[in-house]
Amino acid sequence: MIVAGAENCPPMLDKTMYNSWQSRMLLYLKLKKNDRMILESIENGPLVYPTIEENGQVHDKKYAKLNEQEKHQDDCDVQALKIDRVKLLMQGTELSYQERECKLYNDLDKFTSIKGESHHEYYLRFAQLINDMHTISMTMQQVQVNTKFLNAL
Structure with a gap:
């Protein structure tokens, strides 16, 4: 999932998720x-x-x-x-683990589909959020992830 869209353009940088961006950027470069x-x-x-x-x-x-x-x-x-x-x-803008975890839980709580967005785009945004959670070793039961995905859709 983390490679999705990596061939098209470099990944966008979110200051709160530099480590995730860095790993995606290295994957992107390997395809260039x-x-x-x-x-x-x-x-x-x-x-x-x-x-x-x-x-x-x-x-x-x-x-x-x-x-x-x-x-x-x-x-x-x-x-x-x-x-x-x-x-x-x-350097110096990295959030603490607790701050990142809180931000990701908040993003997950507020996650919803965007009007006019295709199912594929929705899936990619959701997958990116879940990948970011895995990057900092946050765990959720698969049934929770599936339920959130379907309910937000």
Whole structure:
């Protein structure tokens, strides 16, 4: 269920559910072109530009003078940098477990279908809520989940 819709667009970020977003984002990246290079940039940092010596001075190579592989790696690094910036922005905004649990129970209590929404869209929203609950190890009996799903529909 967590992969549903991951091929179409990156998952939306909900500040209260950063860990869930992060895992969905990694799944999304694994389905994209250059996935391995982007993930390596996130984990190991960006390409260190090679240095060249000109007129007795040593400096970094300019982008235009990089070979195709280095340019490709630099482009992947830029994408990874955007994800790292989100990670930095999210530091300190993580809710405590109890706050997240309360928010999710509240979301579940208020969950209902939206006028004009297809059954598939309704199911995806509900599945995302249940996945978020599982992510922080909240447990509910399956009969409760099924009953809520049907009653809210």
